[in-house]
Amino acid sequence: MQPSQPPFTTTHALVTKPRSEPPAIDYPIQVVEIDWQRLLARRPLVLNTIDHMPRYLLKPEVLRLLDAEKHPTYRLIMDIMWTTGARISEVLALKSGSFIHDNYGFGVILKTLKTRAGRPSRRELARSPKRYIPIPDPLLQDRILSYLAAGHFKARERLFPMCRQTVNRHIHQLEAKAEGTPFRVSCHTFRHSFAVHLLLHGRPLKLVGQLLGHKSIESTEVYSNVLTVDAEHFLEGVGFH
Numbered sequence: 001m002q003p004s005q006p007p008f009t010t011t012h013a014l015v016t017k018p019r020s021e022p023p024a025i026d027y028p029i030q031v032v033e034i035d036w037q038r039l040l041a042r043r044p045l046v047l048n049t050i051d052h053m054p055r056y057l058l059k060p061e062v063l064r065l066l067d068a069e070k071h072p073t074y075r076l077i078m079d080i081m082w083t084t085g086a087r088i089s090e091v092l093a094l095k096s097g098s099f100i101h102d103n104y105g106f107g108v109i110l111k112t113l114k115t116r117a118g119r120p121s122r123r124e125l126a127r128s129p130k131r132y133i134p135i136p137d138p139l140l141q142d143r144i145l146s147y148l149a150a151g152h153f154k155a156r157e158r159l160f161p162m163c164r165q166t167v168n169r170h171i172h173q174l175e176a177k178a179e180g181t182p183f184r185v186s187c188h189t190f191r192h193s194f195a196v197h198l199l200l201h202g203r204p205l206k207l208v209g210q211l212l213g214h215k216s217i218e219s220t221e222v223y224s225n226v227l228t229v230d231a232e233h234f235l236e237g238v239g240f241h
Contacts, residue, residue: 056192
């Protein structure tokens, strides 16, 4: 009699499937079409009817100013103010180590400083909170990196050794070269323009406030008035007669 055979078994190799990557999630607002001419025409209405509404430039006007600026240092200062919403005191406090460039992105760390006469003191710089502002524009990234490489700046050396009044005087001189502006432009105009530009592209008010370094959302809400003054479409379809 044949000895009983063990039951036939099959060993299955454990196959580890590669983990599927989560789907890429982009910001929900992909494309915004802006009628710049309409916004330019409506700006006087915004400024004349909204209390405490700061004067702001729109993208075509800012680009015209930037294109007219041929001095690399002043061009970079204005570009940083326009793309980060930084106060001029925060820009003038920048050092080479303020910029972060790694595999995950490019940006700048700003020390939140209130605009005031003169340069910020060492005590103010030491006590000021910091905020990180991404700079995704590759052209501006290249301009910043080229400026840093050409300047051979020391670790504690400021990139822009000048005062706010000097930058403002230069901007006033630039206005004539750029075929004029609708009002007198200062360094702070770029900060206001940055905030309005983000809101026109549907970015959340809270995010805009964080990028600006505001302590409360009330300080940021004034910029949202640029969205509400052109409100004819809210009344379309509402009959009164």
